[in-house]
Amino acid sequence: MFPYLTKAKEQNLSVIILNPNQTHYIEEDNSSSEDLRYFYLSSEPLPQLPIHPIPHLSTSRDHILYIYDEIISKFSPAKRLYFVAHSAGGDHLMYLLRKRQDSILSKLLKIAFIDSTHFLTPSDTNELRNFFQSNAIHFIASNKPMGQIIHNSPNLICPEVSAGHSKHEYTSGSCIDGVFKFFR
Numbered sequence: 001m002f003p004y005l006t007k008a009k010e011q012n013l014s015v016i017i018l019n020p021n022q023t024h025y026i027e028e029d030n031s032s033s034e035d036l037r038y039f040y041l042s043s044e045p046l047p048q049l050p051i052h053p054i055p056h057l058s059t060s061r062d063h064i065l066y067i068y069d070e071i072i073s074k075f076s077p078a079k080r081l082y083f084v085a086h087s088a089g090g091d092h093l094m095y096l097l098r099k100r101q102d103s104i105l106s107k108l109l110k111i112a113f114i115d116s117t118h119f120l121t122p123s124d125t126n127e128l129r130n131f132f133q134s135n136a137i138h139f140i141a142s143n144k145p146m147g148q149i150i151h152n153s154p155n156l157i158c159p160e161v162s163a164g165h166s167k168h169e170y171t172s173g174s175c176i177d178g179v180f181k182f183f184r
Helices: 002-010 033-041 060-075 089-104 126-135 168-174 176-183
Strands: 024-026 051-053 081-086 108-114 136-140 149-151 160-162
Touching (some): 060 089, 089 108, 089 126, 108 176, 168 176
Parallel strands (some): 108 136, 136 160
Antiparallel strands (some): 149 160
């Protein structure tokens, strides 16, 4: 994420990073270092530490809506929005757009999906469908050069181009220049 923050700062963009995968926390165990040595060297089963849901963020979809409703829509002075959604973030972004389309779509300029899971549903509006055709791109895992068109069809949500790397976990880093070029 740090390279994205650096590039965004160079272009005078503000950034909010969401991690909707983090919906629970583990209650801190105040063990001494002696206890920890035993813990790591023991053949005993690992202790089950108490896990608690984070208030208002107990599911990834709750997380997305809460951050949008309570932080972005209330405190962000942004008049233009750009989204980068990696992996399951694409599904989360689609959920947010469906739930808050009226307040987001008028400010939304571009979306870069990166090796993402996202889809349109029969109930999605034509306005949303049309937006994706001209204002969204999907960088997918591929060994082809970054930005090379892989699929471009009216049947797709948006054009698909190579992320420049075939491994999912490296796609965000390998297509960063393509993302910011698309945002210009």
